[in-house]
Amino acid sequence: MNAREQILGRLKAISMTDPISTYDDGLKHRLDAAWDGSFPDESRRLAGLFADALEAVSGEFYSAASVEEAAEIVGRIAHSSDYNAIVVDGGDMADNIALRVTDTLQVIAIPEAAQRSEVLADIHCSMVEAHWGVAETASLAFPYIHAVSTQPHFLAETVIAILKRDRLLAHLGALFNHLSPEEMKNLVLVTGPSRTADIEKILILGAHGPKRLIVILLD
Amino acid sequence: MLKPRKTHHYIRQALKNDCLRAAVGKATDLAVRKRQDLVNETPYWEDLRHHVHHLKSKVLENPEQSLMTFEARCIANGINVHWAEDAAEARQIIVDLAAQKKVKKIVKSKSLTTEEIELNPALEKAGLETWETDLGEYIVQLEGKTPSHLTMPALHLSRYDIGRLFEKKLGIEYTDNPNELLQVARQRLREHFLSADMGISGVNFAAVEEGAFVVIENEANAHLSISIPKIHVAIMGLEKLIPSLSDLPYFLKVLAPSATGQKASSYVNIIGGPQQHLMEEGPEEVHLVILDNGRSNILADASLRETLFCIRCGACLNICPVFRQVGGHAYGWAYMGPIGATLIPLYNGLSEGRYAPFLSSLCGACFDNCPMRIQIPKHLLTLRNRIAESGKTMLIERVGMKIWSMLAVRPRLYRFITGLAAIVQQLIPFDKAFPAPGYVRHRALGRMDSKGFRSRFMDSEDRREGGR
Numbered sequence A: 001m002n003a004r005e006q007i008l009g010r011l012k013a014i015s016m017t018d019p020i021s022t023y024d025d026g027l028k029h030r031l032d033a034a035w036d037g038s039f040p041d042e043s044r045r046l047a048g049l050f051a052d053a054l055e056a057v058s059g060e061f062y063s064a065a066s067v068e069e070a071a072e073i074v075g076r077i078a079h080s081s082d083y084n085a086i087v088v089d090g091g092d093m094a095d096n097i098a099l100r101v102t103d104t105l106q107v108i109a110i111p112e113a114a115q116r117s118e119v120l121a122d123i124h125c126s127m128v129e130a131h132w133g134v135a136e137t138a139s140l141a142f143p144y145i146h147a148v149s150t151q152p153h154f155l156a157e158t159v160i161a162i163l164k165r166d167r168l169l170a171h172l173g174a175l176f177n178h179l180s181p182e183e184m185k186n187l188v189l190v191t192g193p194s195r196t197a198d199i200e201k202i203l204i205l206g207a208h209g210p211k212r213l214i215v216i217l218l219d
Numbered sequence B: 001m002l003k004p005r006k007t008h009h010y011i012r013q014a015l016k017n018d019c020l021r022a023a024v025g026k027a028t029d030l031a032v033r034k035r036q037d038l039v040n041e042t043p044y045w046e047d048l049r050h051h052v053h054h055l056k057s058k059v060l061e062n063p064e065q066s067l068m069t070f071e072a073r074c075i076a077n078g079i080n081v082h083w084a085e086d087a088a089e090a091r092q093i094i095v096d097l098a099a100q101k102k103v104k105k106i107v108k109s110k111s112l113t114t115e116e117i118e119l120n121p122a123l124e125k126a127g128l129e130t131w132e133t134d135l136g137e138y139i140v141q142l143e144g145k146t147p148s149h150l151t152m153p154a155l156h157l158s159r160y161d162i163g164r165l166f167e168k169k170l171g172i173e174y175t176d177n178p179n180e181l182l183q184v185a186r187q188r189l190r191e192h193f194l195s196a197d198m199g200i201s202g203v204n205f206a207a208v209e210e211g212a213f214v215v216i217e218n219e220a221n222a223h224l225s226i227s228i229p230k231i232h233v234a235i236m237g238l239e240k241l242i243p244s245l246s247d248l249p250y251f252l253k254v255l256a257p258s259a260t261g262q263k264a265s266s267y268v269n270i271i272g273g274p275q276q277h278l279m280e281e282g283p284e285e286v287h288l289v290i291l292d293n294g295r296s297n298i299l300a301d302a303s304l305r306e307t308l309f310c311i312r313c314g315a316c317l318n319i320c321p322v323f324r325q326v327g328g329h330a331y332g333w334a335y336m337g338p339i340g341a342t343l344i345p346l347y348n349g350l351s352e353g354r355y356a357p358f359l360s361s362l363c364g365a366c367f368d369n370c371p372m373r374i375q376i377p378k379h380l381l382t383l384r385n386r387i388a389e390s391g392k393t394m395l396i397e398r399v400g401m402k403i404w405s406m407l408a409v410r411p412r413l414y415r416f417i418t419g420l421a422a423i424v425q426q427l428i429p430f431d432k433a434f435p436a437p438g439y440v441r442h443r444a445l446g447r448m449d450s451k452g453f454r455s456r457f458m459d460s461e462d463r464r465e466g467g468r
Helices: A003-013 A027-037 A043-056 A067-080 A092-099 A113-121 A151-155 A172-178 B004-016 B018-040 B045-061 B063-076 B087-100 B112-116 B119-125 B135-143 B159-170 B178-195 B221-227 B245-260 B295-300 B305-309 B315-319 B321-326 B337-348 B365-369 B376-389 B395-408 B411-427 B453-467
Strands: A060-064 A085-088 A106-109 A125-129 A132-134 A139-143 A158-164 A187-191 A212-218 B079-084 B105-108 B129-132 B198-201 B205-207 B212-217 B231-237 B267-271 B285-291
Touching (some): A003 B079, A003 B295, A027 B045, A043 A060, A043 A212, A060 A067, A067 A092, A067 A158, A067 A212, A092 A125, A092 A158, A125 A151, A139 A172, A172 B245, B004 B018, B004 B321, B018 B245, B018 B315, B018 B321, B045 B245, B045 B305, B063 B079, B063 B285, B079 B087, B087 B198, B105 B178, B105 B221, B112 B231, B129 B135, B135 B178, B178 B221, B212 B231, B212 B245, B221 B231, B221 B267, B295 B305, B305 B337, B305 B376, B321 B337
Parallel strands (some): A085 A125, B079 B285, B105 B129, B105 B198, B231 B285
Antiparallel strands (some): A132 A139, A139 A187, A187 B267, B205 B212, B212 B267
């Protein structure tokens, strides 16, 4: 008998008939209502919550009324950090913004798979497109089925994420209600820049991933 | 696993080490404060705790069915599933896989299950260059020790210790600036991420319905470990199941505040198969090792199975007055603190783990802080009883308890003996207590001729009677 059969055989013999905890069936309903109820419906207020939550995790927030304004913000960020190149993850909006910054920045498309990691490891700034945003935690959702690569999200020192305002949801529960089964099972959720507090609990940004995460909320 | 007789030695060392206690105190104070702030912001926190407890009970109610469904869905998603009875078999599966795939270099993200099975020594013995990539784990790997906390592996080291360690092991100029130390680690490990053939991770949650698993982190090292190398091997205890990914938000909502005092962890990676077909990057193969290593026996134990609900957040460690004094190494295994004190005898046997359940004051703070509502004090008492019943206690303790229980059921004899002890006590000069070596090192032994509980109780009863 192999390990699988042995383990499952033991588990079959011990399948529980007595529930461990007593559970009030109305609890989930109450819980969901309380979680939902603590958020406003109005998108502008959600944006404010998102901005606050992002700043609390050392992220930076911008709001742009148009693609042109977003491009101007990207240009300003690049200029202030002396970046002369930006990698774009292939999302339509990010590509659109990138088209408008080509006079000041070298725009680099996702490299071929074979050289991707090596090339991206030397790039300081990337622009990526988030599929959903979560106001409560300032999380960004990147389902892999909509992505060309996740490496720009992780290897660059500064990541600029573009999020459409109508893609902003209240909380994590709402996010998972919106994701399709295919989207949710291959996904990365990003909340703020990479961080560590492993040395005397002193918070340092940019542990192995980006030091800066900038979100531009686009109308 | 630390030999039981060494436990006392480690505890004594820890109690003498003021630097360790200060470091543990500082870190755990901060974690407790940040967690409490977030709990206060969440009026439905108690409902959340009840709900995640229920979800875990539900999925483990029929563990065989849940695991078979999970396995079938994983296979349908292109994940190779392996089963391991024990630590040795799990190690062998991974070593064999590495040999078969001609792996030379491995990057690892933080995983307590790999600590439990002592994977790193096996990989090194097989000639595989293995790098821990979580900063804290990297530090303890360089130190040649094991983590001292579930979520803060290098908690026992100060920045000065780490500076000296990096100077010695990495040949850099001494610095105790945390940011500079991180930059050194980041630069070294970035090279390893880019050149590794295999990435190994643990699993925080495994979703039955979707056949997908979740790896949670803050540094981005886990994502780099599992998305750049061509092979990803994940190892999970069979209790990591949750019913569905749609239940994941509830677990995420309780995990991050409890683990690191954050509202949300920085990165939540959900893996439902090799990503190559989706993005032309990421692993070509995903292997998942499902580990038993005693878990099925714990599930069979109706009074203790709840200990497997643990999500390894470390909240019970941070609040525990014993852990805060002795730190993690005193427990002698991969799991420590109150939850470790229950898991150590359960995984290693009552004999090997006989001291662990006694490393608790039973104050109950661990239960109050546990996001999963695991009744840790109750489980510690159950284990203490079993250890006492199995005769795995010290001879002096057994004899002492026997004498006491004999006296306790004979009140007259009890009064006579204690009265006699009080008279003898008066013969000891300078008002000293009875000599009790060991016992009085860290606490006081009351005088036998002082007013004891019985006479105080009788006095108070008399006062109440008189007041009526």
